[in-house]
Amino acid sequence: MSRPVRAACLLLAVAVTATGCGSSGQASSPSPVGAVPPLATSVVTADGAWAVVVMGGSAADHNNFWQIFSRPPGSNGWRLVTPPGVASNGGLVIAPAGGQSLTAGFRPSQALVITPLASTSNDGSSWSPAVLSAAIANVPDALAAAPGGSSLIALLTDGTAERSGPGANWAPLVTRRSLAASAAGTRCGLQQLTAAAISSSGVTLLAGACAHPGSAGIFARVGGTWSPAGPVPPAALARQPLTVLRLTRTASGILALLQAGTGTSASLLAAWSADSGSHWDLSAPFRLGGTQVAAASFGPGDAAAIVLSGNRGITIAGPGQQWHPLPALPSGTATLAAASGATMDALSVHGGRLTVWQTSPASSAWTQVQAIDVPIQYGSSG
Amino acid sequence: MNSGLNVDNPTVVAAFRAALLHQGLIVLVIFAMLGLAWVSVRAAQPSKSGSTAAAAAEPAGRKLLRIGFGILWLFDGILQAQPKMAIGLPSQVIQPTAAASPHWVQVVVNWAGTAWSYHPLQAAASAVWIQVGIGLWLLAAPRGAVSRLAGVASIGWGLVVWVFGEAFGGIFAPGLTWLFGAPGAVLIYAVAGVLIALPEHAWQTPQLGKQVLAGLGAFLAGMAILQAWPGRGFWQGISHGQPGTLVGMARSMARVPQPSFLHGWVSGFASFDEAHGFAVNLFAMAALGVIGAVFLTGRARLIRPALIGFFMLCAAAWVLVEDLGFLGGLGTDPNNMIPMALLAAAGYAALVRVPAAAAQTTVAAGNAGERARGLARWRELVQPAALSQRAAAASIRSVAAFGAVGVIILGAAPMAVAQASRKADPILAESLSGSAGVIDYPAAGFTLTNQYGRSVTLASLRGKVVLLTFLDEVCTTDCQFIGQEFLQAAGLLGPANASKVELVAIVLNPTYRSVADIQAFDKAEGFQGVPNWLYLTGTLPQLQHIWKEYGVIGQDLPAGAMTLHNDQAYVIDKTGNVRQEIGTDPGPATTVTKASYASLIANAARHVLSAP
Numbered sequence: 001m002s003r004p005v006r007a008a009c010l011l012l013a014v015a016v017t018a019t020g021c022g023s024s025g026q027a028s029s030p031s032p033v034g035a036v037p038p039l040a041t042s043v044v045t046a047d048g049a050w051a052v053v054v055m056g057g058s059a060a061d062h063n064n065f066w067q068i069f070s071r072p073p074g075s076n077g078w079r080l081v082t083p084p085g086v087a088s089n090g091g092l093v094i095a096p097a098g099g100q101s102l103t104a105g106f107r108p109s110q111a112l113v114i115t116p117l118a119s120t121s122n123d124g125s126s127w128s129p130a131v132l133s134a135a136i137a138n139v140p141d142a143l144a145a146a147p148g149g150s151s152l153i154a155l156l157t158d159g160t161a162e163r164s165g166p167g168a169n170w171a172p173l174v175t176r177r178s179l180a181a182s183a184a185g186t187r188c189g190l191q192q193l194t195a196a197a198i199s200s201s202g203v204t205l206l207a208g209a210c211a212h213p214g215s216a217g218i219f220a221r222v223g224g225t226w227s228p229a230g231p232v233p234p235a236a237l238a239r240q241p242l243t244v245l246r247l248t249r250t251a252s253g254i255l256a257l258l259q260a261g262t263g264t265s266a267s268l269l270a271a272w273s274a275d276s277g278s279h280w281d282l283s284a285p286f287r288l289g290g291t292q293v294a295a296a297s298f299g300p301g302d303a304a305a306i307v308l309s310g311n312r313g314i315t316i317a318g319p320g321q322q323w324h325p326l327p328a329l330p331s332g333t334a335t336l337a338a339a340s341g342a343t344m345d346a347l348s349v350h351g352g353r354l355t356v357w358q359t360s361p362a363s364s365a366w367t368q369v370q371a372i373d374v375p376i377q378y379g380s381s382g
Numbered sequence: 383m384n385s386g387l388n389v390d391n392p393t394v395v396a397a398f399r400a401a402l403l404h405q406g407l408i409v410l411v412i413f414a415m416l417g418l419a420w421v422s423v424r425a426a427q428p429s430k431s432g433s434t435a436a437a438a439a440e441p442a443g444r445k446l447l448r449i450g451f452g453i454l455w456l457f458d459g460i461l462q463a464q465p466k467m468a469i470g471l472p473s474q475v476i477q478p479t480a481a482a483s484p485h486w487v488q489v490v491v492n493w494a495g496t497a498w499s500y501h502p503l504q505a506a507a508s509a510v511w512i513q514v515g516i517g518l519w520l521l522a523a524p525r526g527a528v529s530r531l532a533g534v535a536s537i538g539w540g541l542v543v544w545v546f547g548e549a550f551g552g553i554f555a556p557g558l559t560w561l562f563g564a565p566g567a568v569l570i571y572a573v574a575g576v577l578i579a580l581p582e583h584a585w586q587t588p589q590l591g592k593q594v595l596a597g598l599g600a601f602l603a604g605m606a607i608l609q610a611w612p613g614r615g616f617w618q619g620i621s622h623g624q625p626g627t628l629v630g631m632a633r634s635m636a637r638v639p640q641p642s643f644l645h646g647w648v649s650g651f652a653s654f655d656e657a658h659g660f661a662v663n664l665f666a667m668a669a670l671g672v673i674g675a676v677f678l679t680g681r682a683r684l685i686r687p688a689l690i691g692f693f694m695l696c697a698a699a700w701v702l703v704e705d706l707g708f709l710g711g712l713g714t715d716p717n718n719m720i721p722m723a724l725l726a727a728a729g730y731a732a733l734v735r736v737p738a739a740a741a742q743t744t745v746a747a748g749n750a751g752e753r754a755r756g757l758a759r760w761r762e763l764v765q766p767a768a769l770s771q772r773a774a775a776a777s778i779r780s781v782a783a784f785g786a787v788g789v790i791i792l793g794a795a796p797m798a799v800a801q802a803s804r805k806a807d808p809i810l811a812e813s814l815s816g817s818a819g820v821i822d823y824p825a826a827g828f829t830l831t832n833q834y835g836r837s838v839t840l841a842s843l844r845g846k847v848v849l850l851t852f853l854d855e856v857c858t859t860d861c862q863f864i865g866q867e868f869l870q871a872a873g874l875l876g877p878a879n880a881s882k883v884e885l886v887a888i889v890l891n892p893t894y895r896s897v898a899d900i901q902a903f904d905k906a907e908g909f910q911g912v913p914n915w916l917y918l919t920g921t922l923p924q925l926q927h928i929w930k931e932y933g934v935i936g937q938d939l940p941a942g943a944m945t946l947h948n949d950q951a952y953v954i955d956k957t958g959n960v961r962q963e964i965g966t967d968p969g970p971a972t973t974v975t976k977a978s979y980a981s982l983i984a985n986a987a988r989h990v991l992s993a994p
Contacts, residue, residue: 055941062858065942080941085893087858088942111862111971114906116894129894131856131902377943381858 035259036194036245037293039066039091039107040307041140042337042347044299045251047099048073048123051297052092052140053334055374057351061109062381066092067374068104069347069354070124076340077370078347078356081124086116087381093142097149105143105154108135110381119149132170134162140296141195141247146202153196153204161196161206174226179206179219184228188215195247199254203276205229207244207256214238216258218247220277229277233260237267237285246296255304256280257296264290270304272319281319295335305336305344315344327364330357345369352376384477385499385810385978386970389470389712393813394502398468401507405792409511412788420773420781427774440524441585443594443732444578448529450724451536451574452520458715459513461708468506470712471547472499480549487554494546499974501800501807511793512539518786520578522779532783533578535790540572547714557614560605560670561703562631563718570721577728591733592680598726599677606671609663616666619659628663629656632703638710644701651702669695677726682734689730696723805874806977808985814975815965815982822961825850825954826931830888830918833900838918840958847883847990848954849983851966852890852934853917854945855903861890863968863976864949865907870980872912875987880914883987888928889919890936890947953986961990 042051049071056064066088069078082088083104090109096102100123106116115136118127136142137155144153152164159176180190189211197205207230208217214237216230233242240261245268247256253274260267267285288308295307302318305326313326313336326336332348332355339345339358346357346366352374357366387394440448466474472495480491498505516535523529544551544566551566558564577594584590609616615627625633632652636645655662669691676688700706700719707717800807825848827840840848849868853861868885875883889895900917909915919925929936937946953962964986969975 067942082940082942083893084938084940085891085945086856086942087944089858092942106856110858111860112856112858113862114856114902116856127893129896129899131894131896131899133902133905374941376941377939380939380943380946 035292036139036243037295039093039138039140040295040334041094041246042297042299042335043094043096043248044071044297044303044338045096045098046073046300048075049078049299049337050094050096050102051078051335051337051347052094053347053349053354054091055349055352055354056376056378057349058378062089063376063378065089065376067354068092068094068102068124069372071337071339072100072123078345078354078372079124080372080374081120083118083120083124083127083129085118085129087112089381091138093136093140095143095145095152097145098147101145101149103143103145103149103152105132105136107138107142108157115154117152121149132162132164134158134160134170137193139194141197141207144196144198144249146198147200147249151198153198153206155193155196155206159193161193163204173204173221174206176208179208179226182226184219184226185217187228188212188217188230190217194244195256197247197249197254199249199276201276205247205254205277207247209243210241213241216242216256216271217244218256218277229273231256231258231271231273231280231282233258233269234282234285237261237269240265240267245293246298248298250298250302251300252302255298255302257293257304257306259288259293260285266290268293268306270316272302283316283319284322286314286323297336297338300338303338305338307333307336313346327359327366330355330366333357384473384495384972385469385502385974386473386972387469387810387813387975389466389474391469391813394468394809395465397809398465398503398506401503402463402510405507405511408792409789412792413782413785416781416785416788420776420778423770423773427770438737441582441732441737442735443591443728443730444582444585445524446731447574447724447728448520448524448532448578450728451571451578451721452517454517454571454715454721454724455513455520455536456517459510459515459517461714462506462509462513464712466712467509467714468502469499471506471509471714472496474712475714476547476549479547479552482555482557483549483552484554487549491546491549496974497801499972500977501797503807503809504796504800508793508797512790515786515788515790515793518789519783522782522786524779525582528780528783530579530581532786533575533580536575537572537579538575540568540575543568543714544572557627559608559614559616559627560602560718561609561628561666561699563704563707564605565601565718567707567715567718567721570718570725574721574725574728585732586737588733588736591729591731594725594729594732595677595685596680598722598729599674602670602674602677604674606667606674609667609670616663617660619656619662625652625656626659628703629659635703635705638705640705640709644705644709648702648705666695677729680733682730685730685733689726692726693723696720805981805984806974808978808982810975810978811982814967814969815979820961821963822959825952825958825960826928827958828888828918828920828924828928828931830920830924830928831897833897833904833917835897838916840954843884843886843954844958845956846881847956847987848886849883849951849987850886850888850932850954851949851951852929852932852936852947853887853903854891854894854936854947855889855899855917856891856894857944857947859944860949860966860968860971861947862907863971864951864966864979865903865909867966867968867976867979867983868915869908869912870977871983871987872914874980874984879987879991882991884914884916885912886916886918889917889925890929890934891945892922892925892936892938893945895919895922895925951983953990955990955993961993962986 040053051069054064054066058064067082070081071078086106091107093105101121103119115132117130120127135157137157142155154162161173162170163173164170176193179185191209191211193208195207204221206219210217218230219226220229237260243259245257256271258269266288270283272281291308297305305315311329313329314323316323330346330348332350333346334349335347337345343358343360348355354372356370358369359366476495480488519532523532548566551569618626629652636648673688673692676684696719704717829839832838904910935948939946949966951964951966952960955961
């Protein structure tokens with residue numbers, strides 16, 4: 001055999017060997033952003049309560065449908081009030097507007113890329129439809145309503161915040177990119193927007209996850225300018241990155257839930273502001289110890305109730321109060337909701353059944369008080 | 383890439399069978415006519431072939447390749463005629479093959495898979511006839527330029543199949559091994575094609591045989607190194623409770639439907655390898671390395687026993703690991719072992735069975751003479767008289783070779799025509815919607831509001847063909863797809879028909895039915911600015927009346943469910959009569975089925991447009 005032929009043969013062997021030893025492995029880098037909880041939530045006010053949970057129990061997302069339940073004022077019972085006309089399998093976000101008013105947004109799913117909205121002013125007995133021509137973000141506070149429902153803010157999947165003006169016309173408010181490039185955003189190292197709220201005085205607030213440790217990413221729009229409006233974390237958490245998990249309007253102001261750090265060292269903080277972010281009262285940090293926030297609920301007043309992974313629950317009554325653990329939550333608890341007196345409801349879901357359990361501060365157990373069978377339309381979305 | 387339909391979709395399977403039957407009849411006609419013409423010419427002009435010198439025998443190595451690969455191509459062509467092939471090749475052959483390859487390979491392969499899926503009948507039938515044609519051509523043409531051209535055809539089609547059908551034989555994917563089919567069976571067909579296409583004088587010395595065996599030897603040596611490479615799972619029969627790579631392959635092959643004795647052999651080998659994984663891989667690696675090294679020496683005495691060993695190794699791997707390569711599923715060829723053994727045998731034959739010197743001289747001189755005559759000779763050959771004389775002198779094999787070329791053209795031409803069109807075959811949509819019956823009844827009139835807030839009546843659209851459908855603008859599954867199909871249909875109809883065809887949708891949601899809602903749909907789905915698009919809405923009583931008239935359902939369901947509705951379209955002619963009802967359930971709603979629906983809708987519009 002000639003030399004060139006030998007050389008070619010050798011090259012062939014090497015090439016074949018080299019290509020066959022390829023690897024398709026991929027590297028991944030951890031994100032410093034804390035995990036924003038799923039959409040399950042509840043809001044309790046003096047005018048009643050709203051709860052959002054996902055039902056169906058199917059392994060296929062398109063067969064699990066999000067539902068809205070309402071508990072009218074003075075009632076102990078919940079009722080199904082999910083607005084009709086749109087498949088809710090992409091998720092539902094709610095924005096209470098005070099009184100018996102609420103706007104719900106259907107998150108896009110499957111082929112739907114826009115956001116149908118539905119508003120009620122009578123506790124969900126009837127709904128008025130509208131459409132937002134964009135995809136709303138997958139966070140529980142992606143939609144916020146001004147008191148009385150005169151305007152709405154929506155966080156979109158592309159990082160834009162939009163505001164509806166008169167005539168339900170939507171206009172861009174700010175983008176994550178431009179907010180991150182502002183002085184307030186640069187200080188925080190804004191990575192993503194996670195929540196929106198409108199204070200009782202009408203101040204627009206946006207919140208997000210900050211890359212820079214010790215900076216809480218809450219921004220208030222005052223006079224057309226975005227200013228930092230977040231609390232200063234305690235010194236012990238000053239070296240931790242902060243993510244605003246939830247931001248909501250309460251009867252006395254604004255309530256924010258923040259996660260400091262990630263993983264096993266993460267802590268949960270509640271923060272209250274009575275003046276749209278100028279001054280904050282902070283709770284003591286609650287060490288999550290590796291658990292995740294599965295749902296957060298608000299009200300009445302300044303209270304918050306948290307469902308943690310592993311069927312654990314904690315509550316806090318307001319500024320200056322301590323975190324209190326709840327008895328082990330019933331299996332399938334999707335969200336908590338404060339009930340009359342000092343009792344607490346746990347809404348647990350198994351397939352198409354919602355079971356309401358109740359406990360009181362003196363009790364160490366949960367008692368079933370209601371069950372609702374929801375006619376889930378399996379197979380109706382593909 | 384794939385259509386998303388079941389591979390045994392009865393409509394497509396029946397259409398594929400019918401296409402093959404029709405084309406098979408054309409093949410018979412081609413051969414009958416050629417035979418008739420040949421007999422007629424011979425009767426009119428007796429052959430003078432007896433006066434030419436007797437042709438020298440074809441070199442044994444070349445003959446082995448030609449006949450062996452001719453049979454393989456024929457066999458592959460028959461495999462391509464499996465009923466599930468039309469829909470199944472992209473999803474069950476091409477896609478899985480490319481899945482582990484780098485992104486750029488998947489892009490290349492996806493392009494071909496999509497092209498196939500757009501025209502599944504033409505593509506599947508083309509593959510059958512092209513492969514049958516190449517097989518017949520190789521078998522029928524033993525010598526000369528016609529025979530060498532068969533080799534060229536084998537190279538061309540072989541490379542097409544290797545790149546697009548086998549994702550480059552998986553050589554860019556991790557886990558490459560000779561035992562599983564490297565470097566891709568059809569690449570070996572192409573290599574055989576190269577050897578068959580070589581000038582005949584290349585076969586007159588042992589050099590070609592040496593080079594073939596050396597190339598094969600180098601390849602096998604490379605495969606031996608790869609087999610020995612640690613961390614690829616070949617050295618372990620079982621590792622951390624999981625089967626090793628070879629055991630996994632054998633186990634998966636054992637699950638393929640097959641004769642029970644074969645299942646027993648493959649399962650038995652899997653169990654043996656599970657227990658003795660290291661020894662099996664050591665043997666495979668050593669065998670490949672030793673055989674490869676011996677092939678590289680070019681010494682016939684050493685190569686002979688190595689060749690026998692190679693045949694045995696190929697047979698063992700073919701049966702015990704590859705499970706014959708074509709059983710179950712949608713096998714398209716018997717995998718790499720048979721062609722590789724053929725290649726080795728041909729190389730050995732070329733090394734040890736050199737044609738006689740006399741024949742070599744004659745052929746060499748003949749070739750030199752042919753080259754010298756050049757263009758003038760070609761001009762002379764195409765003269766009618768010369769053609770007639772050559773036809774009379776042609777053998778029945780030559781006639782068969784020309785027939786085989788005709789079979790290839792029969793297969794390739796419809797696919798080439800289909801590829802030139804941007805329309806997908808409507809057969810996929812027909813298989814989902816059922817065939818539309820011929821109907822003729824007055825369309826129910828309506829007065830509704832369009833997306834610009836202006837009133838529109840059906841009567842105002844007289845003189846145009848109306849493609850009418852009902853869409854829920856906030857549904858999550860079908861309506862956006864139907865809208866996209868209408869939009870594509872508008873593109874297929876072109877600007878010339880924009881003034882003659884109106885695409886009309888009526889809202890099919892009892893709750894979301896405002897002008898703002900339909901404007902949001904138009905914006906999201908790209909309908910803004912489409913001149914002949916109307917999306918109509920009205921009061922709930924108005925809409926409910928029209929839904930009832932057209933037999934469609936629009937009903938809100940409880941508990942967060944999508945509005946219940948059916949998917950239906952109507953083709954209304956210029957006089958206001960419904961001429962076709964088309965079920966528009968988009969099925970899997972893949973790119974391919976949407977394109978197929980667009981073709982179906984555009985065809986329906988054209989048909990009604992051209993009706994008197």
